[in-house]
Amino acid sequence: MWSLWLRRAKDMKNRLAFLRRRNESPGSNTAGKLDKTMKSVKPTPEEALKWGDSLDKLLAHKYGLAAFRAFLRTEFSEENLEFWLACEEYKKIKSQSKMASKAKKIFAEYIAIQSCKEVNLDSYTRDHTKDNLQNVTRSCFDLAQRRIYGLMEKDSYPRFLRSELYSDLINQKKPSSAPAPSSS
Secondary structure: OHHHHHHHHHHHHHHHHHHHHHHHOOOOOHHHHHHHHHHOOOOOHHHHHHOOOOHHHHHHOHHHHHHHHHHHHHOOOOHHHHHHHHHHHHOOOOOHHHHHHHHHHHHHHHHOOOOOOOOOOOHHHHHHHHHHOOOOOOOOOHHHHHHHHHHHHHHHHHHHHOOHHHHHHHOOOOOOOOOOOOOO
């Protein structure tokens, strides 16, 4: 029990340090940049409602992905999404040497015990993934990626659907083209 608490405390310290470094970087206003970038792809309430059908639909939409990431950031749990996205990018690598380098980086950042963005994996999956690094292929993270996707689907995703952020998106007011009838 004590080791779990200690691990969580270290994890929180690492996450908070990451946020502090990010806020201290001169001239960076990531929230403002995100707002400007995302205004052009802001979904209609109907589009946002479709995200409630599945996590896949949410992640496939540029704004949905950004909104989910912003939500996870508020919960200090964005490492699962970051890992999943890193795996998606990893699968696109063509060069074997780049693949091997990226695989080591992903493992060190997300899977290794006590890593700064360690994702929650069972020991079998962690060991299986570590073994896969002996002979790097596009599928060496598949099991771990499926497990993390399952965690997001069962945990973070339902909380996102209940969040104020999502509620605001699906209940946004449409600009009215005609004046409302008066009741006089």
